[in-house]
Amino acid sequence: QKEVEQNSGPLSVPEGAIASLNCTYSDRGSQSFFWYRQYSGKSPELIMSIYSNGDKEDGRFTAQLNKASQYVSLLIRDSQPSDSATYLCAVNAGNNRKLIWGLGTSLAVNP
Amino acid sequence: EPEVTQTPSHQVTQMGQEVILRCVPISNHLYFYWYRQILGQKVEFLVSFYNNEISEKSEIFDDQFSVERPDGSNFTLKIRSTKLEDSAMYFCASSQQVYNSPLHFGNGTRLTVT
Numbered sequence: 001q002k003e004v005e006q007n008s009g010p011l012s013v014p015e016g017a018i019a020s021l022n023c024t025y026s027d028r029g030s031q032s033f034f035w036y037r038q039y040s041g042k043s044p045e046l047i048m049s050i051y052s053n054g055d056k057e058d059g060r061f062t063a064q065l066n067k068a069s070q071y072v073s074l075l076i077r078d079s080q081p082s083d084s085a086t087y088l089c090a091v092n093a094g095n096n097r098k099l100i101w102g103l104g105t106s107l108a109v110n111p
Numbered sequence: 112e113p114e115v116t117q118t119p120s121h122q123v124t125q126m127g128q129e130v131i132l133r134c135v136p137i138s139n140h141l142y143f144y145w146y147r148q149i150l151g152q153k154v155e156f157l158v159s160f161y162n163n164e165i166s167e168k169s170e171i172f173d174d175q176f177s178v179e180r181p182d183g184s185n186f187t188l189k190i191r192s193t194k195l196e197d198s199a200m201y202f203c204a205s206s207q208q209v210y211n212s213p214l215h216f217g218n219g220t221r222l223t224v225t
Contacts, residue, residue: 032211043202043216044154051211088154097142097167097209098156 002027004091006102014110019076021105023089026070032092033065035074037085038104044088048074079109113137117203117217124193125225132188132220134203143186144204144214145178147171154202160186161209193224 003026013019021035032051036044048063050056050072056063062075072091076083086104093100116135124130136143145157158168160178177189186205190197200221204214 034213041200041221043200043219046213046215049211049213090154092210097159098144098169099146099154099214100156101154103153 002093002100004089004100004102006087006089006105008103009106010108011105012108012110013079015079015081017079017109019079019083019107019109021074021076021087021089021107023072023074023091023102024070025072025089025091025100027091027093027100028067028070030091030093033063033072034090034099035061035063035072036088036090037083038088039085044090047087076107079107081109081111083107084109113139115203115205115215115217117201117220119220120218121221121223123223123225126195127192130190130193130222132190132201132203132222134186134188134217135184136186136203136205137215138184140205140207140215142166142206142209142212143180144206145188146202146204146216147199148202149196149199157188166209190222193222195224198222198224 035047038044050063050065060077064073088104089102090099118133143160148154159166175191200219202219203217206212
């Protein structure tokens with residue numbers, strides 16, 4: 001059974017701090033990794049995609065991928081109250097087209 | 112920015128009834144998907160669709176479910192005889208390519224089966 005695991009949180013950080021979100025996956029054949037943000041009752045919104053080992057930066061967001069450790073993370077710099085949401089990690093299931101999702105980490109940024 | 116649109120936003124139906132959920136994917140996308148999320152649970156893959164046929168489906172996607180692309184723009188999910196456990200948010204998504212291509216999600220349809 002292919003799995004994606006995340007700490008459910010809640011993760012609470014003060015405004016302006018760095019939030020660090022982590023995700024592990026079980027399928028060594030996975031090639032595509034995504035971070036989505038989901039507000040309560042809304043659909044997932046793409047934050048970052050990453051396909052190769054290392055770091056990828058986009059504005060305040062940095063995704064980090066380590067395929068040897070089967071680990072992907074998301075750093076949010078200068079956290080804002082509007083970043084308060086659930087962050088979902090999604091991984092493609094090897095050669096399949098479907099995404100396997102984590103349960104998400106709830107992030108609260110306190111003003 | 113182009114977006115995936117879904118209708119209706121909320122559908123209430125009685126157990127045993129048929130429902131059709133509708134989606135208009137982004138126009139230059141070639142791959143279409145349905146996912147669902149039961150309240151408080153993980154997002155779950157239902158089905159992927161490419162070139163007018165199902166390319167993959169999950170064990171959830173049994174004979175009660177079907178998908179169709181009736182014209183050049185719409186993509187529908189039909190549930191033939193709804194059950195209480197079908198109550199969930201249903202998300203349509205599309206992508207340009209199958210690999211290394213993010214999925215773009217619609218706003219979802221909240222299905223409530225009573």
